[in-house]
Every structure is written in structure tokens, then in C-alpha cells.
């Protein structure tokens with residue numbers, strides 16, 4: 221039965237599915253034989269969806285195993301097992317850093333990946349669940365960033381801590397965490413300025429922000445990377461750099477609705493060993509969803 225979550229994620233993954241489903245149908249339509257060409261082409265199709273070579277190799281190996289163990293008769297019956305094999309690439313025992321209370325979440329990432337928008341969505345999600353929220357505006361760099369967060373805070377009816385543009389992000393972080401220690405919100409979300417992972421100075425600035433947060437807080441500090449799914453393999457390279465500098469606790473994968481290569485979620489978990497804690501599937505305030513591996517896998521290949 222299609223749950224509302226499945227329906228939404230399925231719509232969000234329409235571009236990815238359009239491509240993958242089409243290619244899988246071509247593969248099955250070519251004939252039922254499970255010959256060398258079938259397995260090779262299946263690998264190519266999955267790699268083309270950005271699932272990542274290592275993961276694809278494992279997935280196809282397990283499928284071949286299943287095919288011979290269960291004596292699967294044809295291509296279609298193999299594809300029927302594909303979603304569960306993709307889903308099994310994701311660990312089942314992931315804890316959600318956003319469900320911890322109290323918690324301070326540092327939101328980081330490359331320019332324009334969706335950090336500030338995601339904070340708005342997370343604030344709404346938390347408020348709807350009856351949790352108290354505090355925002356910190358540590359993006360003091362970009363013009364209008366402070367106003368953008370102010371608007372988000374107002375819409376969600378949550379308080380925001382900020383300083384003037386150009387202020388030290390670590391100072392705003394300090395103020396925010398001190399306020400969180402006093403007011404004890406369940407969830408504190410700190411916005412940071414976008415930066416290229418290749419900019420050493422800016423990565424140092426972020427390390428300082430993280431250091432201050434960890435030093436001053438009474439709550440655990442978690443660092444989430446907001447990654448734009450449309451950047452594909454390049455996004456993976458960014459994530460590695462951020463993880464090396466900050467030791468990330470998880471990934472929010474945004475703009476899944478804008479890519480035909482949603483398989484990148486598999487590559488992230490596999491190659492970074494980091495959980496995908498939320499996925500963004502649109503610009504709307506409700507377009508952020510928890511990640512459910514099996515439903516994601518089925519929505520991705522169009523075998524819901």
C-alpha cells in the first residue's frame with residue numbers, strides 16, 4: 221500500500237525514476253535471458269544513476285547470487301529484487317540526530333545547497349511535533365542572509381539570535397549556544413554561510429564555529445552537511461572535505477526533485493559512511509522528509 225510518504229517521495233524522485241525505470245524496461249524488454257550482457261548492462265544502468273561503482277558491483281553480485289539461489293527464471297524476476305538489494309545498502313540502525321533533545325545542530329555546506337531553506341523546514345517539522353526551537357544566524361557574510369532567517373523564524377514563530385552583517389560567525393554561535401543553555405529549547409539550529417570546500421580559510425572559520433559551539437554548550441552538538449543532489453559525484457567530493465574538517469554526523473540531501481540521478485544517496489552512505497537524515501524534494505516548507513531506505517529504493521526504480 222502506498223503511504224503518503226511513499227507518494228510524496230515518489231513524486232520527488234520522478235526525474236530519477238523516469239530515467240531508471242525506462243532503462244530497466246528496455247533491459248527487460250530485450251528478452252528474458254540472464255546472460256553476460258544482461259548483467260553488464262544492468263551495472264551500466266545503475267552506475268548511470270550515480271549509485272556509485274562500488275555499491276553497484278555489490279548490488280549486482282548479490283542479485284546474481286539470489287538469481288541462482290532462487291533459480292529466478294528471467295530478467296523481470298531479477299529486477300523485482302533490485303529495490304530490496306538497493307535498500308540493503310543503507311544501514312538499518314541509524315539514529316536521527318534531529319530527534320535528540322536537547323540538541324544543537326550546526327548546518328553547513330557549499331553555497332546555495334539549501335541550508336537556510338532546510339533550517340526553515342526543520343523548524344516547522346519540530347514545531348509541528350510540539351518541540352521548542354531556537355535559531356542562530358551565523359551566516360553573517362551574505363547580504364540578506366540574516367533577513368532570510370528572520371523571515372523563516374517569524375513564519376515558524378520561533379526566536380532567532382543574530383548580530384549585524386559582517387560580525388564574527390563564532391560570536392553569533394557563542395550567543396546562540398549561551399541562549400540555548402538558558403532557554404533550553406529542544407532543538408537549536410545554527411545557519412552558516414555557504415563556502416567552497418576548497419577554501420581553507422573558510423573551512424577554518426567553520427572549525428572555529430564548531431569548536432565554540434562544542435565548548436559552550438550543555439547539549440550535544442551535531443554537524444549536518446546540506447548537499448545538493450544535483451551536483452552528483454562532485455557533491456561527494458565536497459562531502460569528503462567537510463567530513464575531514466568537521467567530522468559530520470549526517471547529510472541532508474536536497475533537490476532530489478531536480479535530478480535524474482537520485483542514486484547519489486546510495487553512494488553517499490556507502491562511500492562516506494554517513495547517514496542521510498532528511499531528503500529535500502521541493503522548495504515548499506513541507507518538502508523535507510525523513511529517509512526510509514526501502515521506500516526510497518522502490519521510488520527510485522519505479523517498482524512501488
Ligand SMILES: Nc1nc2c(ncn2[C@@H]2O[C@H](COP(=O)(O)OP(=O)(O)OP(=O)(O)O)[C@@H](O)[C@H]2O)c(=O)[nH]1
Pocket residue numbers: 329330331332333334335336337338359362365412413414415446474475476477478499500501502503507
Ligand atoms: N527544488 C528544490 N529546491 C530547493 C530544495 N532545497 C532548497 N531549494 C532551493 O535552493 C535555493 C537555495 O536555498 P538556500 O536555502 O538559500 O541555500 P543556502 O545553502 O542557504 O545558500 P547560501 O546561504 O547562499 O549558501 C532556494 O531557491 C531554495 O528554494 C529542494 O529540496 N528542492
Ligand SMILES: [Mg+2]
Pocket residue numbers: 335336337359365411412413414
Ligand atoms: Mg543560506
